[in-house]
């Protein structure tokens with residue numbers, strides 16, 4: 001079959017690779033109908049995530065049709081139209097029973113690398129390096145889905161492929177951030193980053209009852225999407241002092257909930273940004289955390305900061321004093337999507353959660369190198385490149 005493979009830093013190539021087969025009883029094989037790029041892929045592409053090998057198949061956000069079912073699968077049938085969560089979880093271990101699916105003890109068959117980095121290993125993820133399990137990704141004609149009863153969800157008839165696709169990762173991640181940050185009716189929520197993840201965190205906050213929701217970014221076409229399709233207010237950090245603006249709009253108090261959806265390659269306008277970039281390039285720090293710093297500084301006393309953006313290692317100038325003295329709750333996680341996908345699909349079916357606008361560039365799988373380039377450089381207003389493996 002044809003698949004998008006990683007061939008080196010900032011290089012992908014469409015190659016012929018072996019078809020996936022059922023390896024374990026609880027696997028299904030999916031014929032991929034839609035698969036999209038995610039901000040997390042950019043960190044892989046940039047060589048910031050360890051343990052990629054040439055030839056690894058990329059992609060973790062996808063939906064499709066079941067074409068083969070392992071003997072231990074209970075709920076899936078050939079022909080089912082499903083959307084699959086990006087993280088792989090067994091559904092039965094201690095973490096899965098707490099609904100902390102991305103921490104699954106069985107999802108990552110190769111835990112040694114992340115245990116070395118972080119003390120313990122999170123679960124596995126499709127197409128996300130050997131550190132995250134070495135699973136082949138979804139930018140391919142077919143993909144093997146382990147623990148299919150746990151990770152795949154039937155798409156309701158009313159929900160199109162284009163809409164369902166983003167339940168896989170962007171929406172479930174955004175929803176998790178808004179939920180686990182403790183968003184309550186009446187809250188003010190600020191989100192950093194107007195990519196797919198930030199936009200969906202903002203939408204989830206609204207559906208959870210937040211009264212005022214702000215999204216911070218600098219790319220005009222993304223801020224326009226936030227206004228038009230999400231219905232949140234926007235702050236352009238390239239022209240506005242974000243902290244002062246948020247303070248002013250919240251009667252001097254600051255947002256109750258701050259969600260960071262930018263990650264380790266954050267852009268920054270000031271001296272701090274240059275400092276972070278140089279240190280990252282010299283490998284003196286692995287990540288550029290400017291949006292996390294700003295979220296901590298902007299958050300109201302006693303508020304909650306949730307880090308959705310992906311980070312890999314230690315960071316410099318982390319405002320721990322602000323977090324401690326302001327009594328903040330600071331959390332982060334990879335997506336526990338299995339917990340939210342049924343509710344997300346219901347909102348999608350009712351038309352309360354729309355995602356089609358994120359798919360700014362739809363193309364055949366064969367054009368993936370062009371899609372990745374556009375997505376990386378945010379060229380032509382690209383928010384997500386969506387690949388159609390079967391035309």
Ligand SMILES: NC(=O)c1ccc[n+]([C@@H]2O[C@H](COP(=O)([O-])OP(=O)(O)OC[C@H]3O[C@@H](n4cnc5c(N)ncnc54)[C@H](O)[C@@H]3O)[C@@H](O)[C@H]2O)c1
Nearest residue numbers: 039040173193195196197261262263266267309310334335
């Ligand atoms: N936790 C998870 O499970 C999970 C899942 C999916 C994605 N992610 C992560 O979420 C992050 C966002 O993903 P995405 O797909 O939306 O990415 P994206 O690259 O499309 O969007 C990132 C946005 O952040 C903006 N940005 C950069 N610097 C900023 C700053 N200082 N302040 C405000 N905005 C800034 C960029 O302009 C861009 O619009 C990435 O780090 C990705 O790895 C995490």
Ligand SMILES: [Zn+2]
Nearest residue numbers: 038039040169
């Ligand atoms: Zn992702």
Ligand SMILES: [Zn+2]
Nearest residue numbers: 090093096104
């Ligand atoms: Zn588990």
